[in-house]
Amino acid sequence: MKKKILVIEDNPMVVKSLEFKLLKEGYDVAIAMDGRSAMQQLEATNFDLILTDLMLPFISGSQLIEHIKKNHPNIPIIVLSTATQEDIITDAFNMGVDDFITKPFSPNELALRVKRSIGSFKNQLSHK
Template sequence: MMPANFTLTMILVVEDDEMILRTLEFRLKKDHYNVVVARDGREALEKLKQATFHLVLTDLMLPFVTGMEVLSYIKSNLPDLPVIVLSAADEEGTILDAFKLGADDFIAKPFSPGELSLRVKRLLIRYTSTK
C-alpha cells in the first residue's frame, strides 16, 4: 500500500508520441500518482498556469513549443518544480543544454518502466524532503 500523500502527487507528462505517452501514463498511475497529460509544449504551458504539479516529465522534441522552452518556462516561473527530461540517447548536446537550463534528471528513450518509477520516486522524495 502506498503512503496517502503519493495519491495527492500531481505529475504533468508532456509527450507527443501517443504510445510513449500512454506507457508513461499507465506506469505512473500504476504507481499511484495523479497524471495530467499534454501532447505538445503549448498545451503543457497552459496546464502549468492552471494547476500545481509536483513533477514534470517532458520530451524535448515537441510541436509548437519545444521541451526546452517548457523547461525554461518552469525554471523561470516555478524554480522549485522538478523536471525529468525524456529524449533519445543520441541527442547528447541537447541533453547537456537541458541540464544547463535546470533539468533535474534525464531518461533516455527507449526507457525501462522500472527505471522510470525509481527515478520519479527518488526525485519526489528529494523534492518533498526539502519542503
C-alpha cells in the same frame, strides 16, 4: 494525497505507457500532447513533477523548460528524450532539469527515478 505528475509527450504510445505505469505507481497523471497545452495546464494546476520530451510541437522542450524554471522553479523536471548527444544532455542539465532519461527507457527504472525526484524535492522543501 496523491502526487501530481504532468507528462508532456507527443507520441501516443509513450503517453499511454507512462500514464499506465505512473497510475499503477499511485500518482495522479495529467497529459499534455504539446508545449502550448502544457503551459496552460501549468497555470491551472500545481504539479509535483514534470516529465517532458525535448521535441514537441509548437513550443520546443528547451523553451518549455526555460519557461517552467522561470515561473515554477520548485517543480522538478525529468527529461525523457531520444537525444543521446552529450551537448544536448549537458544543455538540459544546465537549464536546471533534475534528471535525463533516454529512449528507449525501462518503465521500472523510470518509476524509480520519478520516485527519487519527487522524494528529493520533498526533502528540499522540508529543509527550507
